[in-house]
Amino acid sequence: MRRARVLLADDHRIVAEGLKSILEPEFELVGIVEDGRTLVEAVEKLQPDVVVADVSMPLLNGIEAMRQFKKKYKNIAVVILTMHTDVMYAAEAFEAGASGYVLKHSASSELVTAVSNAYRGRTYITPLLAGSLLQFHKQKSQEPFDESTRLTGRQREVLQLIAEGHSVKEIASILGISPKTVEFHKYSMMESLGLKTSVELVRYAVKHGIVDK
Known part of the structure; x- marks a missing residue:
């Protein structure tokens, strides 16, 4: 199988450089962008296999950017990489079409696995939140929707x-x-x-x- 083409989106340059060192040995890193609007444009131009995106980015957050490009490019897999441990963010990310959700402090041990799974059409969620996400969906299904x-x-x-x-x-x-x-x-x-x-x-x-x- 050929190496996955990965586009990285993170507005913190130091963090992006660290993620680059994790991704480049395993995948073809086709670009790095720093805000959500540029991410949408880069997806259109580069059409990667997998996008790795932070949630919190200026102008357009990672989840909203995903919602936008997923309308046209449904087959592009997305791994959300974030500092947010609140299960609400993970639930919203998967609802918007994400294939993976990884916490930044676990990136060194989990990111390659998450991207590989996403490239193969599988889902990955950091083990730290897996049980909480299941409970969140169970509770949400029992609440009336406004x-x-x-x-x-x-x-x-x-x-x-x-x-x-x-x-x-x-x-x-x-x-x-x-x-x-x-x-x-x-x-x-x-x-x-x-x-x-x-x-x-x-x-x-x-x-x-x-x-x-």
Whole structure:
């Protein structure tokens, strides 16, 4: 079997260099990117076999970036590599289409296995969270679902940029939409989530893993 072509996404250069040293002996590393929007563009250009992506990245987080490129490239496997031990992040990652979930402190011992499994069409989750993820899904299946809390992809994009401190004009420029449309998304989210201020909106983004703390 040929070596898997891997694209790495992590906004911390020192961490990325360490991950590069783990990945290069086993796989063909086709590129390293530092934010979610560049990741989506790189997937389009390079079409790797496997993407290794951090959750917390500027402009667009790793899970949202995955949701975007998975619409067109369903066969590209994704391994999420993160510091987050909260099982909620893992659940959301797999729901969005991830094939693997590895904690950064376990990367030296688990990342190669996770990427190899993803390349072969298998799933890998760090053993530390496997039991918790199963329990999370069991509990979630027993809870009533509130449709009003499900944001659209565009709303999640706007929310992340708001939480990162970008102005309405900056968000409009980044997303290629009008400032009025940004405002519409902002107040639609606040209404559907029952929030009254921008501060509450930012807290929601942090709580639900759309941005890092």
